[in-house]
Amino acid sequence: MxxxxxxxxxxxxxxxxxxxxxxxxxxxxxxxxxxxxxxxxxxxxxxxxxxxxxxxxxxxxxxxxxxxxxxxxxxxxxxxxxxxSEQQAVFITARVLQKQLLTTDIMRVVVECDTKITFLAGQFVNVLRHDGLIRSYSIANRPQADNRLEFHIRRLPNGQFSSWIHDELAVGSILTLTEPQGSCHYLIDSKTQPLMLIGTGSGLAPLHGIIRDALEQQHSADIHLFHGSRHHEGLYLVDEMRELATKYSNFYYTPCLSGDNVVPDTVRGRAHDVALSSIQTLKGWKIYLCGHADMVNDSKRMAYLKGVALRDIHAEAFYLAE
Amino acid sequence: MSEVQDTTASLFDQLGGAAAVEAAVDIFYRKVLSDYRINRFFDNSDMEKQAAKQKAFLTMAFGGPNNYSGKDMRDAHAKFVKMGLNASHFDIVMEHLTATLVELNVPPALIAQVAAIAESARDDVLGK
The missing domain is CATH 3.10.20.30 (Beta-grasp domain)
Incomplete structure (x- = not known):
């Protein structure tokens, strides 16, 4: 018994x-x-x-x-x-180590957890403010021994929480987090499957973790990243991604701009349109989608119709709560 | 002494059980969504929820364990009947179901059994 x-x-x-x-x-x-x-x-x-x-x-x-x-x-x-599912609340405390602006409105925040933290690259945590306000943020790094988590936090118009993080949260202060959750992460048994990752704005965060994890685990098939933004200023980690693409012959990086300006070394168009029209059939592929809910939902359907199996579609849709 | 053993496997088991449903959903739902004649009934809907519904439907049609209720089926499809859902659309879905099973190399005799079960939902789906 x-x-x-x-x-x-x-x-x-x-x-x-x-x-x-x-x-x-x-x-x-x-x-x-x-x-x-x-x-x-x-x-x-x-x-x-x-x-x-x-x-x-x-x-x-x-x-x-x-x-x-x-x-x-x-x-x-x-x-x-x-x-x-998802109802337990195990709290973790973490100290803010670093804040760095990546674009005019996206802040990289690195925290160090007080206890050992287990997570899979691509998962998210809920962050709690002292007054009880909660928001979910994707983890942007891959797990390592240092117990650190990295987030890319976009300042939303009238966003109570994101403004607080951008303007008030000081380096050295303590944050309360829930344990990592979410099913949008790298799976080692997909090592031989081609991967397509499509992210808009700070939706790059979990994809960054997943890519780092896949490369670190010697993913053998191709990995295609499409990062989209309206304007050039919204793209970030461009140099890092280009370096990765040079270093790993199976990693491809395509920055996409949906605005009117033509910018060298970027493709004009919405990231998911560019991505999903670039390849004829996606049978056997695994796909990761992260960003605006409409983009995620459109892409799910498009990818599925192009042959991606339902179990191979992983997505994190951003619904704006603020 | 020994209990009488039923040597005939159920339709569900003959088809391959839950794994077969899983394989069939992926093919079947893609056919349905790709078909311009019927995909308007599936637009603007959450894909995972839709796929789960197709899975429930196929489980039922495969003779598997289900909570099939004619009333639920009726209620769920009432708004589509208002949008013009009729027998021709049901026929198209039946075609896709058969084509899916053919693609999965299911023997014709079993396909006929699945089709017969699915057919039993026709009146509820069409609100007749």
Missing amino acids: SKLTLNGTSFVNLANETVLDTLLRENIQIPNGCHQGICQACLMRSVDTPPPVSAQVGLNPTLQKQNYFLACICHPEHDMTLTL
Whole structure:
């Protein structure tokens, strides 16, 4: 018999019961449907021990890696601490090490976490202000031993949170973060798949982490980055990306400008139009999209129609909350 | 002594179960979205949610475990019936379903069974 813990309360998983059986018997409201591991309504996550592999059948590799499982087909082998998707709040404190303007409105912020931080390049964290205001920001670096996280934070018009970060947050001050989450990250088992990454504005942040991670892990197929902005001033890390493209023969960088000006060494057009028209068929490709929600949603559909499998579309859409 | 064993596998198992649904959704939904005759009924919708719905539909048609409810199907399609959804559109979806299964090398006898189950949703989808 295993012990299941959810929101601080423990339940005994009786012989032959699935996790869902136990929770429903205890009158815990869990979304559920087919009870056969097909519909995925009862998706949950184990916070501590990995769930049985048999309870992860059909989930995409990203979710599997993050210990998500289906409660209705999970016969626990150990005690498990559970959470419904994304609801747990483990807080991390971090000190601001560096602030640097990358463009007129995008600030690079580097923080050092007080405790060891585990994340996958491309994930995001929620950042909390002292008054409780919360915003999500993508992590722009890849995991290393230094416990640092880097963010690219765009100042939004009338953005309470982003203005506070740009104008008031001082180097040396302490930030509160939630643990990294999100399924838009590099997967080592995709090593031989060509990658297409499309980002607009500060949507470059997670893509930067993913590219660094893929190159570091010796991704063998081609990697194509398309970074878009309206004006030339909105492009950043241009030199770094060009250097990477020189250093790695399988990395291609295309900066795109959707505004009217013609600028040397950039392509005119919206990044996702340029990207998706550049290649005839995308069968077998993996695609990462990050930026404005409309761009992300359009691109998902276009990429899918060009042959990208649903499981190979990874996206982080920015919805403006401010 | 021994229990009587049912030697005939279910349609769902013969088709390959959940993995087969997974493979079929990817092909089927792409066909539907690419077809100008019907894709207006799918415009402006969240692709993941749409794909999940197609998955539920295919699971049902494959004879798999499902929560199929005629009323839900009716309610979900009512607005499309107002937009002009009719039998010809349902026929097109059925064509894509068959073509998907052919592409996956499903034997004709099984395709016929899947088509028959899917066909049973026709009246609910069209609000008849």
